[in-house]
Amino acid sequence: MAQNIVTEATPYRTRPTMPPVLRGFLWAAIGFLVLNMATIAVDPFRGHPFITEISAVIGWVGGVIGWLLGVGGWEGVVLPLFGVPNPWVAAPGWRKYLELSTEHKVIGIQYLISSTGTFGIAGLLAMGIRYELMQPSLHFFTYPDQYLTAVGVHGTLMMFAVGTVALVGGLGNYMVPLMIGAKGTVFPRLSGIGHWLVPAGVLTVIFSPLFGYWTTGWRGYEPLASQDPSGIIYYYLGVAALTLSSTCVAVNLAATIVFHRSNGVTWARLPLFVWGILTVSLLNLIWLPEIQMTFVLGLLDRLVPFNFFDAIGSPLNYLSLFWLFGHPEVYIVVVPALALWNEIIPVMAQKSLFGRSWAVIGLIFVMMLSGLVWAHHMFTNMRNSEMFPFSFFTEMISIPTGFSFLAAIGTLWKSRYRLFTPGLLVIMSMFNFLVGGLTGVFLADPPVNLEVHNTFFVVAHFHYTIIGGMVFTWVAAMYYWIPKLSGRMYNEFWGKLLAIVIFIGFNGAFSQMFLLGLHGMNRWVPAYPPYLKPMNYEVSLFAFLLGAGFIGHGIHLWWTWVKGPVTPDNPWNGRTLEWLTTSPPPPENFNGEVLVTGSFYRYDIDKPAAVLHPPE
Amino acid sequence: MGEVVGFVVVWIILSLLAEWGLSAVKAHTLYDVIASQGFLAERAFNFLATWLTPVFVFVVVYLIYVLIRFHAPNGKPERSRSQFIRNKGFVAFWVGFSFFVNILFWLHPTSADLEQMFASDMPSRNHGDLIVDVTARQWEWIFSYPQYKVTQAVNHLGEDELELPVGRKVEFVMRSYDPFHTYDVYAGVIHDFWIPAFGTKEDVIPGITRYEYIRPTVLASYKTNPMVRVQCAEVCGPGHPWMEAPVSIVTPSHFSKWIKHQQTLEAHAGG
Ligand code: HEM
Ligand SMILES: [Cu+2]
Ligand SMILES: [Cu+2]
Numbered sequence: 057m058a059q060n061i062v063t064e065a066t067p068y069r070t071r072p073t074m075p076p077v078l079r080g081f082l083w084a085a086i087g088f089l090v091l092n093m094a095t096i097a098v099d100p101f102r103g104h105p106f107i108t109e110i111s112a113v114i115g116w117v118g119g120v121i122g123w124l125l126g127v128g129g130w131e132g133v134v135l136p137l138f139g140v141p142n143p144w145v146a147a148p149g150w151r152k153y154l155e156l157s158t159e160h161k162v163i164g165i166q167y168l169i170s171s172t173g174t175f176g177i178a179g180l181l182a183m184g185i186r187y188e189l190m191q192p193s194l195h196f197f198t199y200p201d202q203y204l205t206a207v208g209v210h211g212t213l214m215m216f217a218v219g220t221v222a223l224v225g226g227l228g229n230y231m232v233p234l235m236i237g238a239k240g241t242v243f244p245r246l247s248g249i250g251h252w253l254v255p256a257g258v259l260t261v262i263f264s265p266l267f268g269y270w271t272t273g274w275r276g277y278e279p280l281a282s283q284d285p286s287g288i289i290y291y292y293l294g295v296a297a298l299t300l301s302s303t304c305v306a307v308n309l310a311a312t313i314v315f316h317r318s319n320g321v322t323w324a325r326l327p328l329f330v331w332g333i334l335t336v337s338l339l340n341l342i343w344l345p346e347i348q349m350t351f352v353l354g355l356l357d358r359l360v361p362f363n364f365f366d367a368i369g370s371p372l373n374y375l376s377l378f379w380l381f382g383h384p385e386v387y388i389v390v391v392p393a394l395a396l397w398n399e400i401i402p403v404m405a406q407k408s409l410f411g412r413s414w415a416v417i418g419l420i421f422v423m424m425l426s427g428l429v430w431a432h433h434m435f436t437n438m439r440n441s442e443m444f445p446f447s448f449f450t451e452m453i454s455i456p457t458g459f460s461f462l463a464a465i466g467t468l469w470k471s472r473y474r475l476f477t478p479g480l481l482v483i484m485s486m487f488n489f490l491v492g493g494l495t496g497v498f499l500a501d502p503p504v505n506l507e508v509h510n511t512f513f514v515v516a517h518f519h520y521t522i523i524g525g526m527v528f529t530w531v532a533a534m535y536y537w538i539p540k541l542s543g544r545m546y547n548e549f550w551g552k553l554l555a556i557v558i559f560i561g562f563n564g565a566f567s568q569m570f571l572l573g574l575h576g577m578n579r580w581v582p583a584y585p586p587y588l589k590p591m592n593y594e595v596s597l598f599a600f601l602l603g604a605g606f607i608g609h610g611i612h613l614w615w616t617w618v619k620g621p622v623t624p625d626n627p628w629n630g631r632t633l634e635w636l637t638t639s640p641p642p643p644e645n646f647n648g649e650v651l652v653t654g655s656f657y658r659y660d661i662d663k664p665a666a667v668l669h670p671p672e
Numbered sequence: 673m674g675e676v677v678g679f680v681v682v683w684i685i686l687s688l689l690a691e692w693g694l695s696a697v698k699a700h701t702l703y704d705v706i707a708s709q710g711f712l713a714e715r716a717f718n719f720l721a722t723w724l725t726p727v728f729v730f731v732v733v734y735l736i737y738v739l740i741r742f743h744a745p746n747g748k749p750e751r752s753r754s755q756f757i758r759n760k761g762f763v764a765f766w767v768g769f770s771f772f773v774n775i776l777f778w779l780h781p782t783s784a785d786l787e788q789m790f791a792s793d794m795p796s797r798n799h800g801d802l803i804v805d806v807t808a809r810q811w812e813w814i815f816s817y818p819q820y821k822v823t824q825a826v827n828h829l830g831e832d833e834l835e836l837p838v839g840r841k842v843e844f845v846m847r848s849y850d851p852f853h854t855y856d857v858y859a860g861v862i863h864d865f866w867i868p869a870f871g872t873k874e875d876v877i878p879g880i881t882r883y884e885y886i887r888p889t890v891l892a893s894y895k896t897n898p899m900v901r902v903q904c905a906e907v908c909g910p911g912h913p914w915m916e917a918p919v920s921i922v923t924p925s926h927f928s929k930w931i932k933h934q935q936t937l938e939a940h941a942g943g
Contacts, residue, residue, distance in 0.1 A: 200910040271909050279878060280861040280909060367849065367860045367878035405742075407752040411763060436864060436906075437875035437882075440790050447782050451774045455767075462766045465734055466759065470675065471752045472744040483735050490731050494724050497777065501720060503713040503785045506872040507703070510864060510905040574703045576868035576899045581913035585898045629749040660755035 076155035080126030080252070087122025088115040109286050110359055112267070116293050120256050127252045128156025133245050156252065158244035159643060163251050164230025165541070167305075170254040171222040172610065177262065178213040181206050183603050186565075186596040192586045201269040203582035205287070209261055211274030212291060215385065216298040217258050219522055222530050223392035224340075225251065225305045228333045231537065232309055234634035234641060235327045237318025237650035237666070242311040243304075250304025257297030264290035273580060275382070276351070278365030278374040282358050289358070292351045299344045306340035309333055318633075320652030320666065327632050327656055328409075331416050332395025335423040339384050339391075342427070347381035350374070372437060379430035387426040389522055390489075391419055393529035394460040397482050400536050401467050402657050403630040404479035409657035410466025411459075418459025425453045435505045443502045450500040457493060461486070476628075477551030481532030484559050488524025492517055495570065513573025516566045523562060531558070531609055538613060539627045543639040544620030546612060554608045561602030568595050631665045632656045647671065675741075683733050687726040694725055703868070704899050706890040706921060710871020712788065716781035723773060793885050801843040801885070802836065808863035808876040809850040811911030813902050822934045827918070834902055834919045836888050837927035844884040848876040864906035867919055868899040875906055894918035 074082075092107060092115030101108045107115070125134065133156075146152050152162055153169065184206055188196040197203040233241055241247055264270065268285020281288050313334050317326075326334075354374070357364045365374040395415075402409045409415070428449040431438055438446070464486060473479060495517045498504050508514060539545050568591055577588050584592070626635040633656070637646045652666040698718055705714050744750055791797065807814040815834045816823045827833040836842055850859040860878030867873075869892065874884050892900045895918075904915035922930065 200913065204907065204910065204912075271907065271912075273907055277862060277907070279858060280907065283858045283861060283909070366858060370879065371862055371877050372880075405752065406749050408755045408757045410757055410759070412757065414763065436873055437862075437877060440786070440793070443786055444783065447786075448778050451778050451782070455770045455774055458766070458770050461731065462763065465731075466756075466762060468734075468738045468742060470754045471738075471742050472750045473738055473742050474744045474747050474749070475739070476747060483739065487732065487735055490728065494728055497724060498717060498720055501716050501777065501782050501785075503709070503716050503781070503789065503872070504720070506874070507710070507713045507868075509873060510866075576703075576901075576903070578866070578903055578905045580907035583913045585901075587898045658755075658757070659751055 075151075076127045080123045083122035083126035084119040084256075085122070087118035087120070089118075091115045091118030109289060112286070113289060113293065113355070113359065116260070116290070120253070120297060123256050124249055124252055129249050129252075132156040132158065133249055136245070156248050158248045160229050160233050160241045160244070160247065161641065161643075161645075163247055164226055164228070166251045167221055167225035167229055167254065168227070170251070170258070171218050171226055174213050174217040174254075174258050175222075175606070176610070177258075178210045178218065179603055179606060181210040181213075183600065185210065186599040188582050189584075189592045190589075190596045192589050192592075193583045197582055199269070200582050201271050202265075204271040204273065204580060205265050205269040207580060208270060208273045208291065209264070212261050212295060213258060214522075215274055215389070216295055216302075217254055217261075219389035219526060220298075220302050220340075220385070221254065223396070223526065223533070224309070224333060224336055224388075225254070225302065227329075227530075227533055227537065228309055228336075228392065229305065230541070231634055232330055232333050233312060233316065234540075234637070234645055235330050235632055236313060236316065236321050237633045237636075237646065237652065238312060238316035239644050239646065240316075241308050242315055243308040246304050247308040250301045250308070253297045253301035253304070257294045257301065260290050260294035260297060264288070264294065275378055276354060277378070278354065278357070278371055279367065281354060282361070282366060289355065292355045295351060296348055299348055302340050303344045306337035306344070310337040310341065313337075318650040318652065320650075321633075325652060325655060325665075327399065328395045328412070328415060328419075329392065329399045331419055332392040335419045336388050336391050339388050339423055339426065343381045343384045343388075347378070347385075350377040350381070353377070372434075375434055375437065376431065379433045380427070382433065383430040384426040386518070386521065387422055389526050391422060393485070393489075393526040394422075394457070395419060396529050396533050397460060397486065398463050398467070399632070400478055400482050400532060401464050401473075402659065403536075403628050403632075404476065404482070405467060405471035405473045406629065406659050407467055407471040408659050409463065410469070411463045412657055414459045415463035418456040418462075421456035421459075422453060425449060425456065429453060432500060432505070435502045436509050447500055447502055451497065454493060454497060454500075461490075476535075477546065477548060477555055478532045478536035480552060481528055481535065481555050484555065485525055485528035485532060488520055488528055488562065491567075492520030492522075492524055495520065508573050510579050511573035512569040512577045512579065515579060516569035516573065519566050519569075523566070528558070528562075531555075534609075534613055536628070537634075538616050538620075539623045540634055540639050540641075542617045542620065543622060544616050545623040545627060546616040546620055550608075550612050554605055554612060557608065558602055558605035561598050561600075561605050564598030565595050565602055568598075631659070633666055636664075636666055636668055679734070679737060682737070683726075683730055686733055687729045690725045690729050691722065694721055703871070704897060705869055705871045706888055706892045706900065707867075707870040707872075708792070708887040708889060709789065710869065711889075712785050713871040716785055719781050720777065723777070727773070793883070798841065798843060798885060801841045803843050803845060804834070804836075806844050806846040806865060806876070807851060808846065808848045808865065808904070808915075809852070810859065810861065810909055811904070811915040813865075813904075813915065813917045814851070815917075817931065817934070820931045820935065822931065822938060824938075825934050826937070832917045834917055835927060835930050836919070836921050837924045838888055838891050838921050840924070841885060841887045844886070846874065846876045846882045846884065847880075848878045861908045862906050863904045863908050863915065866903050866905040867901065868903065869897065869919075873905050888921045891921055891923065893920040893922075895920075 092111045095111035095114045153166055157163055264287040268287040270284040270288035272281050353364055363369045365371055398415050431446045432450040535551055572591055625639045648668045648670040650666055654665040656665045705711055803819055805816040813832050815825045825833055846865055848860050848863050853859045863876045865874050865876055870886055894900045900919045902917040904912055
């Protein structure tokens with residue numbers, strides 16, 4: 057009873073007076089300074105520097121908290137926790153993307169923007185790496201450790217802010233509730249605040265070199281990390297923020313899939329992309345905390361210091377702890393992409409999905425097996441007896457992975473496949489991932505592995521799976537769903553042309569890296585024996601073409617978003633639920649109640665899979 | 673059915689052509705190997721390539737087939753006349769074949785080769801090996817020949833070098849620490865002892881002594897083949913790319929001369 061009175065008596069001002077992002081930066085600075093000084097006061101260091109390694113860590117925590125509160129966490133999360141009513145009024149227009157949001161579609165686009173921006177930055181670093189490698193000696197970077205930092209920042213950002221994020225935090229957040237007929241997600245505030253950890257983490261990693269060039273690459277191998285300058289600390293912390301963000305996504309989307317499916321979306325009818333996101337979320341929930349704890353150990357090893365991972369402790373423990381997460385991570389990246397193939401192909405082909413249950417079983421078994429193969433990254437340093445099980449499971453995991461091909465191939469047979477840009481890119485992605493997967497079989501054989509491990513053969517292999525598999529599919533999915541996101545259609549000519557450009561650039565660059573590896577080119581080297589120069593030179597030229605192609609796609613998609621011709625709600629004639637509503641969807645996703653009565657993947661049936669009952 | 677037969681015929685023909693192309697490439701060997709372990713790896717590589725070629729061709733031909741035969745001429749959504757969602761034969765073929773191939777690969781080459789590799793590491797097989805102590809430090813490879821009381825082999829420029837007699841089994845005893853700064857626990861990091869032309873590599877890990885057994889079988893030298901070099905293959909800080917050393921595989925008589933030379937050098941060193 058008292059509560060109502062309070063509500064009316066104290067109209068709380070809920071819009072901040074300055075743009076939330078600006079306020080975020082300001083509060084971050086304040087948060088950093090406060091906790092930094094508090095630490096220095098408690099724990100002064102000889103020579104009295106203003107920032108020490110320890111205060112930099114604790115100050116950083118204050119900075120991140122300030123940032124999260126500043127972008128809207130204060131009004132959107134903290135005040136409501138204390139029962140202050142009417143928490144947060146979303147800004148109109150494009151400004152809603154620049155502040156805390158609780159709407160999954162806005163959050164999805166925020167993740168997509170953050171991921172794309174990071175892809176641009178980390179991609180630029182890749183161009184720098186390839187420019188350096190055009191010559192056999194240092195000519196572009198000033199110091200070798202500067203080059204190694206570029207490689208490390210490139211890898212770290214690409215893995216933790218692009219590979220793990222774009223299809224899950226981005227398209228997953230946007231599409232999953234739509235595809236299960238839900239009006240929202242289970243933990244909208246957690247999800248909203250989670251996004252803002254991405255810019256925090258990315259900025260932390262990008263600016264880490266200011267504290268000294270770190271040389272370990274994205275794996276942070278010990279004991280080298282303990283020896284590195286302080287910049288490595290901001291690698292640990294940046295990754296902590298990024299993985300925390302993905303954990304929030306996993307909690308929210310897994311719960312949403314389990315509890316918020318609309319009437320008739322049974323487990324047997326669950327769309328494939330949703331299965332992909334569910335399996336990936338489980339992987340994230342299991343393995344992200346594991347890597348976070350590992351990095352806490354690494355951080356403590358350095359700050360205290362302990363001797364967990366040096367010659368007195370055991371360097372191999374770090375390696376195992378890293379790859380325990382590291383291998384599932386590659387499936388976290390690729391599983392949503394595999395699921396998307398079989399989401400897009402039936403629609404483009406207007407043909408029923410072949411072997412749907414095999415496709416789902418494949419995703420689930422990949423998820424379960426991915427925790428059993430980590431040490432195939434460690435054939436060069438394991439006991440002999442361990443080689444048998446790890447090569448066994450590694451070879452076996454290609455079987456469920458192949459089920460995604462099985463379903464796709466069965467669906468394509470005798471179809472009328474429409475070669476629109478998304479369709480073309482999916483075909484290209486299947487080719488690329490095939491190369492990545494088959495070269496993985498070579499790597500699974502220890503004697504071959506011992507020769508090509510840590511060479512450019514491996515660099516080529518994993519870029520084939522990640523760029524070739526995941527990034528190509530990401531681009532395909534963007535073209536597929538941009539009409540849904542914006543209500544506008546891209547330009548078919550430019551879409552196809554740019555698809556061909558990245559296909560040529562990608563294959564030209566990375567196929568030759570296999571040969572470089574076989575000819576003795578190792579990784580993490582800004583300088584190499586001169587006999588390897590001609591091929592490196594060519595690789596770099598193709599890499600620049602690839603970079604230009606990605607920029608082209610970015611501009612084209614941006615143009616579509618603001619200026620593309622308006623398109624009908626369901627331009628592809630798809631049957632999944634996101635096509636049942638308007639494009640773009642209203643804030644509540646559906647104007648009415650969704651009732652699903654049939655399969656999303658049966659094109660032999662005229663009746664739509666679902667109906668929308670308008671509100672009474 | 674006709675469609676299936678047509679596709680299978682194209683697949684078989686192109687697979688045969690691809691196998692023929694592969695054998696042409698294999699004749700030039702994808703990488704140069706000059707040691708026992710390397711031949712093992714190369715054979716495994718070629719075996720896998722031979723079996724995976726038809727798989728690769730299958731999917732690639734299929735995708736091209738789709739682009740040519742199964743694409744809708746105009747972008748109109750038009751249903752396919754055949755709308756099957758299962759086909760027992762195809763699924764059985766696919767799942768069965770992938771189990772078969774993967775189990776085959778694990779038995780051969782993987783397990784068979786591993787047994788062979790482990791056998792060559794057994795003490796009973798390694799009497800009278802040439803022992804080379806390999807010390808990895810940031811950023812240098814140091815080679816000593818304890819049987820000949822040579823503590824650090826160097827060439828005429830004073831750079832570390834590794835010289836081995838052809839045909840004799842070698843036991844590398846590998847450690848990572850800095851002999852000049854033994855008090856610094858952080859000075860040891862992981863390195864990786866790799867001679868590309870030997871076809872194998874092994875991490876050198878602080879706190880652990882590791883062994884590698886190998887028999888170089890071909891005369892070779894860094895001067896004529898840059899793959900005959902020791903190269904650190906695990907990132908170990910800014911000096912990593914330059915952590916390399918030239919290798920030569922020489923005749924036994926040349927090797928004894930070289931060892932004598934090293935002994936004289938050391939006898940005069942510091943004197
Ligand atoms: C855009 C084109 C790209 C190019 C030209 C490129 C190029 C490279 C090169 C040459 C290296 C090896 C550096 C070395 O070992 O010396 C590398 C490392 C790496 N890249 Fe990329 N890359 C690209 C995109 C990506 C993407 C999209 C991802 C993942 C989403 C990615 C993930 C990685 C990772 C994890 C490493 C390992 C870093 C390390 O060793 O610590 N890259 N990249
Ligand atoms: Cu792995
Ligand atoms: Cu190294």
